[in-house]
Amino acid sequence: MYLAPDGVSRGQWKTRLGFILAASGSAIGLGNIVFFSANAYRFGGGAFYLPYLIALFAMGIPVMILEFGLGNFTGRAFPESLYRIAGKKGEFVGWWAIFNAFFITMYYITILGWVFGMLTGAFGDLWKESLPVPAFGLEEGVLDNPYAYFFRMLSTWQPVLFVLLVWIFNVIIVRRGPETIEQATRIFVPLMWIFMIVLIIRGVTLTNGFEGVMLLFTPDFSVMKDSAVWQGAFSQIFFTLSLGFGIMTAYASYLPKKSDLTQNAFITSFLNCGFEYIAGLAVFSILFAFAMVPRASTLAMMFFILPKGISQLPGGLQAVIPFGTMFFILLLLAGLTSSVSLVEALVSSMRDKFGWSRWKTITVAGCFGFIGSAVFALPQIVNPGLQDNGTLGFTILDFVDHWAFSYGLLIIGLFECILVGWIMGADTIRAHLNSHSRMRLGIWFDALIKYIIPLALLFVLGYSIKNEITDGLYGTAFSENYNEPYRFMRYFPGIVLAFWLLSSTLLSLRLTRKGKYESS
Template sequence: MKREQWGSRTGFILAAVGSAVGLGNIWRFPYMAYENGGGAFFIPYLFAMLTAGIPFMILEFTLGHKYRSGAPKTLRALNNKFEWLGWFQVMISAMIAFYYVVVIAWAISYAYFAFTQAWGEDSNAFFFGEFLGVADDSAPSKLGSLQWHLLLPLCLAWAATYFATYRGVKGGIERINKILMPLLFVMVLLLIGRIIFLPGALNGINWLLEPDFSKIWDLKVWSAAYGQIFFTLSVGFAIMLSYASYLPEKSDINNNAFMTVLMNCGFSMLAGIMIFGALGYMAQAQGKDLTDVVSSGVGLAFVTLPTAINLLPAPGIMGPLFFCALMFAGISSHISIAEAVTTGLMDKLGWSRPKTATVFCSVGLVVSSLYITQGGILLLDLVDYFINNIALLGSCLVELLLVGWLCRLSDFKAHANRLSEFSIGLWWTVCIKFVSVGILLIILSNNIKTAFSENYGGYSNFEVNTLGWGVLALMLVLAVVINLNSKQEVRS
């Protein structure tokens, strides 16, 4: 059966950028820069982009294009003992898909609330109390009742992903990203164009960009920069391998990788200007220091920004634009995460695309309903921490060790260079074999040490061991069992 292909180079790049540009670009990058030296953070960030982001993206585009398969079959082609890694990456994507979609559902709800600022004056109490229904005794292991008002936006978010994966690469994913990505960039530029003229906005942007060069020598800042690059580019968990497997035979791999990474990092910069411009205005309007109004993660997107929107001129226009931007960024990423799982299952089981998309999205809707319960946000927080800080980084590290040290890296370099307008050389080899591996070892070992020495978020030992370490162990065991089963099928 002939493999699908992207309809155009633009469609592929927009889809790849759509995967990389997600909710994390809008809320995580600005806060990471602010917390790690402001403008000085961009030095290690750009270094990480050149030594880890672009080389890793070239590697995954090359592997996907060369082997024409999702992660499990590609890694089995490299070394049949490592098919388990491909399935582990597919499971990482599935786990992320199950909870990431819930944040999109929140954004859909807030895009509607923003027309009337339905969150009122106390956006914190509204978000955690009225909207999510978090109770005093809520916990990851005590989920409580379903929040029924979240079921419709959750279904809408899954419906968008289902449409894209059901229709396929050219008719679904490419078509949706050709609409969503330009719209997302236009929305962010419109918001920046309005925000920078607000009083105090330039002070906020200055807070973000003002360099604190004393932090350049802090290893934590370098670790944060590399961590942000790995988190934001969708490498190491089956997505880019899947997308690249649908590239036409004659595709400029090196150029495509450079453009994808640069557009993603450029969007992160735009998002930082937008967010900190709004926070600067908010700080001046409330007569506070910016340090008293800024917060990270969910607190920034669904608590701090609604408070800022209350203060903005024409909040009924600016507010929906903010949350539509969040929604579009989330949907484009969620589609790519679902496609990583779908491609792996189609390659393994031989199912049709419609059947695979239907089964995965149906199971996904049921599982993700766990996250719209009273304790759902706490479960999401705990699972996300272990998936992103340990499973994902561990997956990246093992993949780099496999390709860089157990395979002939020169073969992949030759494959990429044969198709590209410009060639990669010693820089790429050194980055893959030494720089990225070394940095990942430092970050991952520190994360594992921290996870063992202190219970993340103050959760109980039972919750950390079962829903954190236990889930990772189960994923690993399942991946190995599938690998062993594949070997038996080959022998028989």
């Protein structure tokens, strides 16, 4: 039952380096560049490294090993992998993960469209002190840049065009699966590291830039008794390593059987967290040098706070334009290497189930994906006072992100551990992993997969649900900002939650029941 079909027929990585670059490129996304730093600031600076490293070794790397092992063991993408170890119930979980990830793909590509828009602005308008934002009734001089540029862009149809371009990039990169993904990541990932190193050098050489680095690492251990810090560290690790999307399983399904999966998981995780570490140096040096308060939000950090810092670099526009352009290209590259992995996870899952050609699958995924991404870019103003997200698309994006990202991935991680740990048997996957790995996993791996990680995920989920209950459903707190004629937006928190939950569940049920996998 557990024998995998020949992986070569589905495509295969040409080299191990190609696989490592693709997997680490998937893990290193927009959040790595700015969100880790924001979390570290929020949770006590250097003190945050303790729960972060515990979460990395106790949960992040083991789940990465598990996802690699699952894909390589079955030679299939996430839904079929889970089907082969747990039957139809497993397949349902797999499809649910893929549809949840598809929601994330759609809005992630919208955000990349916005990054593209900011990149075009980085050649000029973005660095003006202020701009008029007519859709919100704001004249020039009322709202500073980059806020003005961002909301002016959001209130037009321009981002839909950028979203289309980003989808086209994605389609081009995944057109021949691992082969073309490997070609792209061989260029993009090293470029990301080079750009980040240049930003670090610029940051720490600013007046008092190194003081910012000290601010990042100097610990305040008083936070350690705060359960929010541990919750923040465990969710940070889960999200930053791209776990629970089905990506790593799909990528590992293209590896030869004799791969050293444990070693690969360690390399991928260290590269991801190492990138976060160096990104923190760049971010904190700029924040401190220009006295800016970090925010625990990737979008706020990358669209407002860091560009604001870059705009103050000494040397005038001659310095600001190149560094600003480089910053947004860095974001675009990091986002693209992640979004192609999300698209590939869906494409490989669909192909495994229906045996469609790659082009047909990519066309279907690309068309539906573009429509979804365009919804998140809708420019209708629903919050003219800008007390909140401003446009309809941005507001929907905010709600979907909350459920799909903050809950969906953790739920998948929990079920993944239960299915592999308890139904397939943690010892079975461990035997497979150890058969070709130089680093042998002990029985501790079984304990982590069966008990410790599920409990940690339950803690994180429970903590979030508790807050949801005490604070009210996400989004309802600021629903009073919606007045006539946008009063209908008050129902959106509930509508979006119901839509996300029902559509993921019903589509997963439909695909689970439809057709059968070929027996291996």
